[in-house]
Amino acid sequence: MILSPTQHQILRVLIEHEKVSMKGIAKELSINPSTVSRNFRPLIESGFVVKTEELAPGSQGGRKTSLFSVNPSKFFVGGIGIEQNRLMGVVIDVRGNPVHTFEKHEDLTGSNFLPALLETMKTILRKYRSIIGISIGMPGIIQNGEVIVSSAIKIENLELANLIEKSIGLKSIVLNDANAAVVGSSYRRKNVVYFLLSVPYYLNLPVGIGAGLWLEDRLYEGSKGAAGEFEEHTLPPILDEPLNIDETNLKLLPFKVFSELLEKLISISSFVAYLFDPEALVFGGDIVLFPDIFVKELEKEIRKRLQKRRISETEILFDEKGLWTTAFGAARAFWKKIVRDYEFAQEVIRLVKE
The missing domain is CATH 1.10.10.10 (Winged helix-like DNA-binding domain superfamily/Winged helix DNA-binding domain)
Incomplete structure (x- = not known):
């Protein structure tokens, strides 16, 4: 057609x-x-x-x-959220309803990344033959489907969308993980900033942060599609010692070890709130790993700063779904692009027909 x-x-x-x-x-x-x-x-x-x-x-x-x-059962879209050693996938129907979710644990860094990702996609397609496209949400600077650099995944200059299309014969889009997450969390709100926190495996390395912008009911990806990623070392490490996350429960650490991280995160998120005046600030990703007192102090101190600027009606929300939100948002972004971009929709249909 x-x-x-x-x-x-x-x-x-x-x-x-x-x-x-x-x-x-x-x-x-x-x-x-x-x-x-x-x-x-x-x-x-x-x-x-x-x-x-x-x-x-x-x-x-x-x-x-x-x-x-x-027709809700005619076409589906797959979304995959990616971390260093884990991926999560969601298949949604045209209404955005999840019909299947899966999770896979393996090393996804360096040379392992592409083979593991493509094999996962082929597994999905064997189960859902009516999938018309697959969308990826991953850490890094992403521009027009190319991974310019992803320090977390240890890859750079990878034309991922094109490689996926050649491998599975379907259209694909690739998003920064924070951009995917804000699409997954922005229902019924026109302006949202989503801060995606990423705790590194070794806790003496800087905590990662990305910011997805949903402005005027659209994802903002920047003039060249590379928005969403902060500079490395924007946030400090949690510990000085090289303990790893597998052997350390952050919720049991004394609150004082988070003081520098908390202060920096409050400063960054408040500045962004002043700049964009969103309806909601959302904190997601690895926010679930932190103790309750960290989350409460973060909300309280941001609220204080916003009240000084008379924008205290901004909601401060915490997303506990983690990587699922990234996967779901990636899939949802694909449907939104079909709806809003005629040429993209044409290309999707052309590949499905082939």
């Missing part, structure tokens, strides 16, 4: 509404009902769209009104 611009707009309305009539679509798109009707048949014949119900005529009589929806 060759998707016309009008059909693309019709699909957008159908995806954004649980069910809608042709008349409702025509009204929302400000086009003639006959134009909607003419473009509708190919969508139904291809399985994109299904009729869900018929409404009885009103008191004045007339025809029944048919309501339509996108």
Whole structure:
């Protein structure tokens, strides 16, 4: 099927509404009902769209009104969130509902990264043959599907989206993990900043941080698509000794060991809140590893600073889903790109047809 611009707009309305009539679509798109009707048949014949119900005529009589929806079981998208030694995957339907989640533990750094990732994708595709694309959320500076550098994964200058497309024959997008996470957490909010914390394996190394920006109901990736990643050493280490995270429970450490990290994190997040005035600041990733007193102090001190600037209505939220949010957000970002980018949608359909 060759998707016309009008059909693309019709699909957008159908995806954004649980069910809608042709008349409702025509009204929302400000086009003639006959134009909607003419473009509708190919969508139904291809399985994109299904009729869900018929409404009885009103008191004045007339025809029944048919309501339509996108077919939730026709197409799926996979999202994969990646850390150094773990990946998590989510398969979602066109409504954004998760239908399958999986987790895999193995070394994903350096030369291990690409073979492990591609094998995981092929496993997903064997189970869900109706997947039309797979999206990745991973640490690093990402630009137009290329991993410029990822110090966590120990790779650089890798044209990952192109390699995935050649390997599995489907469209792929690659996002910085904080950008993916903010898409996964931004329901019903138009402006969100998502701080993704990453505790290193050795606790004498700096804690990593990324910031995903959801502004005016869209993901902001920067002028060249490389936004989301802070400079290395933005946050200090937790410990001076080279203890590792496997043998150390952060929740049992004395609060004083977090003082420098806490002060720096408060300063950074408050500055970003002043700059963007978001509806919500969200802290996710490895925030779940820290003791409750750390989280409470973080919220309290940020709140104090925001009150001084009279923007105290900003929500301060803590996402405990970790890598799942990154995986889910990556998949959700793929659907959003289909809805908003006609050329991308065309390319997705072309590859699926092949």
